[in-house]
Amino acid sequence: MTYRRLILILGDQLDHRAAVLDGLDPARDAIVMTEAREEASYLPQHKKRLVLFFAAMRHFAAELRGRGLTVHYHALDGEAPAATLAEGAARHATESLHVTQPGDWRVLAGLRARFPGLVVHDDRHFLSTPAEFEQLAAGRRRFVMEDFYRAMRRRTGWLMEGDAPAGGRWNLDAENRKPFGREGPGLVPPRPTAEPDAITREVMRMIEREFPGAPGSTAGFAEPVTRADALAHLRDFIDHRLPGFGDHQDAIATGQRTLWHSRLSVALNLKLLDSREVCAAAIEAWADGRAPLNAVEGFVRQILGWREFVRGIYWTRMPAYARLNALGAEADLPGFFWTARTDMACLADGLGAVLEEGYAHHIQRLMVMGLFAMLWGAHPLRVHDWHMALYLDAVDWVSLPNVLGMSQHGDGGIVGTKPYAASGAYISRMSDCCRGCRYDPRDATGPRACPFTTLYWDFLARHEGRFRRNRRMTMQMANLGRKNGAELAAIRAAADSLRARLG
Numbered sequence: 001m002t003y004r005r006l007i008l009i010l011g012d013q014l015d016h017r018a019a020v021l022d023g024l025d026p027a028r029d030a031i032v033m034t035e036a037r038e039e040a041s042y043l044p045q046h047k048k049r050l051v052l053f054f055a056a057m058r059h060f061a062a063e064l065r066g067r068g069l070t071v072h073y074h075a076l077d078g079e080a081p082a083a084t085l086a087e088g089a090a091r092h093a094t095e096s097l098h099v100t101q102p103g104d105w106r107v108l109a110g111l112r113a114r115f116p117g118l119v120v121h122d123d124r125h126f127l128s129t130p131a132e133f134e135q136l137a138a139g140r141r142r143f144v145m146e147d148f149y150r151a152m153r154r155r156t157g158w159l160m161e162g163d164a165p166a167g168g169r170w171n172l173d174a175e176n177r178k179p180f181g182r183e184g185p186g187l188v189p190p191r192p193t194a195e196p197d198a199i200t201r202e203v204m205r206m207i208e209r210e211f212p213g214a215p216g217s218t219a220g221f222a223e224p225v226t227r228a229d230a231l232a233h234l235r236d237f238i239d240h241r242l243p244g245f246g247d248h249q250d251a252i253a254t255g256q257r258t259l260w261h262s263r264l265s266v267a268l269n270l271k272l273l274d275s276r277e278v279c280a281a282a283i284e285a286w287a288d289g290r291a292p293l294n295a296v297e298g299f300v301r302q303i304l305g306w307r308e309f310v311r312g313i314y315w316t317r318m319p320a321y322a323r324l325n326a327l328g329a330e331a332d333l334p335g336f337f338w339t340a341r342t343d344m345a346c347l348a349d350g351l352g353a354v355l356e357e358g359y360a361h362h363i364q365r366l367m368v369m370g371l372f373a374m375l376w377g378a379h380p381l382r383v384h385d386w387h388m389a390l391y392l393d394a395v396d397w398v399s400l401p402n403v404l405g406m407s408q409h410g411d412g413g414i415v416g417t418k419p420y421a422a423s424g425a426y427i428s429r430m431s432d433c434c435r436g437c438r439y440d441p442r443d444a445t446g447p448r449a450c451p452f453t454t455l456y457w458d459f460l461a462r463h464e465g466r467f468r469r470n471r472r473m474t475m476q477m478a479n480l481g482r483k484n485g486a487e488l489a490a491i492r493a494a495a496d497s498l499r500a501r502l503g
């Protein structure tokens with residue numbers, strides 16, 4: 001039969017309230033979902049990431065069928081597999097093909113090229129649209145996250161008292177940078193796990209069979225793959241970890257994967273959770289006195305501010321954004337990014353988390369792995385590919401601006417006004433990693449020189465001309481200026497031999 005409407009649903013669009021599903025007529029319309037081998041293998045992908053997407057899709061398809069809708073599901077190992085998303089859609093005759101705006105410019109461009117009449121619906125999951133973002137940014141020389149965030153606070157009325165921010169300040173970040181101290185983080189509430197059901201176990205077997213060479217393992221997969229599971233994770237976070245979310249947001253503790261982070265990015269990015277309900281639950285906890293303002297403001301800022309801001313950057317600047325490489329970084333990532341086999345304790349811990357769970361918390365992403373990659377001079381797109389391959393929550397719209405922009409400064413200052421450059425001293429202050437490491441974060445040269453510290457000074461020296469023009473780098477450049485020629489030459493030699501040893 002020829003459908004009136006065929007709705008293409010992608011793996012990160014598992015939202016029962018999506019606009020694309022409005023007004024569906026089960027007698028005349030149908031849905032198509034495809035486990036496309038191309039999407040699973042255009043980069044080598046972590047096995048848990050593949051399980052996550054396919055298991056969540058299969059559960060969602062079952063729920064749609066439960067609503068009486070017709071779903072054509074092309075399973076990768078089924079009777080009618082389709083190698084690409086377009087091939088899956090093209091199998092079914094329709095008067096019009098509809099899709100929610102995909103989270104990847106490449107996918108949208110590919111679908112548009114193949115189906116010129118494609119109807120693209122706004123993604124209602126998000127709190128702002130790219131057009132609104134453009135309007136807010138219009139006429140400003142610089143448009144930073146804080147400008148956008150305040151506008152969004154005013155628009156939503158969240159954490160507002162009339163025209164003023166609740167508590168008198170817009171941003172309580174200064175209260176959220178405490179290290180743990182020698183006693184460590186203490187007892188952290190454990191993260192709940194979602195036991196794989198029969199559908200998920202079947203997908204786990206399929207991934208081991210079909211992608212034996214993919215990185216990581218399916219063993220221990222415990223991510224929520226249904227809305228019900230995701231809601232249980234949200235409740236657990238609000239009740240147990242949100243109260244501690246603020247204070248130590250920037251701290252790292254060896255072996256502690258979750259700390260007080262929410263670990264909701266996966267469920268949010270697959271659209272199993274809605275950002276409104278997530279923020280509303282946090283704000284309610286503050287209003288009821290169950291969580292302090294610094295925790296709740298910090299959490300809301302990540303979603304209403306950062307998450308929406310990077311999406312605005314992505315959709316208003318692609319595809320040119322992906323080609324930016326302001327620092328001219330050309331190197332490959334060192335091989336240990338794929339194995340976690342390194343004697344740098346901070347990297348071994350962070351990379352170990354990524355390879356085992358497909359997750360590391362924000363400060364490890366930014367100030368350990370991201371920092372090392374930037375100081376190393378890795379090409380921003382290779383760092384982005386590494387993220388897309390291994391992180392469960394990586395989707396192009398969110399990964400690219402965070403990696404290329406925030407962490408690698410490849411956009412020259414669009415997402416963040418200065419590079420997040422630091423030496424081993426920062427990691428030493430914010431974590432316990434250096435205590436168990438063979439290197440000394442204070443040393444830039446010599447037998448115990450910390451690679452972060454060596455590469456940090458070398459990085460500043462290599463980009464001196466550029467960074468001297470950035471007012472926010474004044475202090476760092478003044479410190480560089482105190483180093484004499486002999487010191488700088490020794491640092492350069494140490495950096496060169498490090499590159500030869502680790503490259």
Ligand SMILES: Cc1cc2nc3c(=O)[nH]c(=O)nc-3n(C[C@H](O)[C@H](O)[C@H](O)COP(=O)(O)OP(=O)(O)OC[C@H]3O[C@@H](n4cnc5c(N)ncnc54)[C@H](O)[C@@H]3O)c2cc1C
Pocket residue numbers: 260261262263264265266268269299302303306307308310360361362363365366370387391393394395398399402403406407
């Ligand atoms: C180099 C780098 C790469 C990143 N790649 C991704 C990615 O692929 N996917 C992704 O969702 N986030 C990414 N982030 C942002 C952030 O690190 C993750 O959202 C966060 O660590 C997810 O863990 P969580 O749910 O425990 O977050 P929490 O610390 O609990 O924060 C709450 C929520 O805020 C949102 N959030 C926080 N910071 C950001 C941000 N900078 N951009 C967008 N959303 C944010 C997330 O939805 C997150 O779930 C990246 C950050 C960096 C520095």
Ligand code: SF4
Pocket residue numbers: 344345346347423424425427428433434435437438439440441450451452453
């Ligand atoms: S000494 Fe350097 S390499 Fe070792 S844990 Fe500290 S920052 Fe990392």
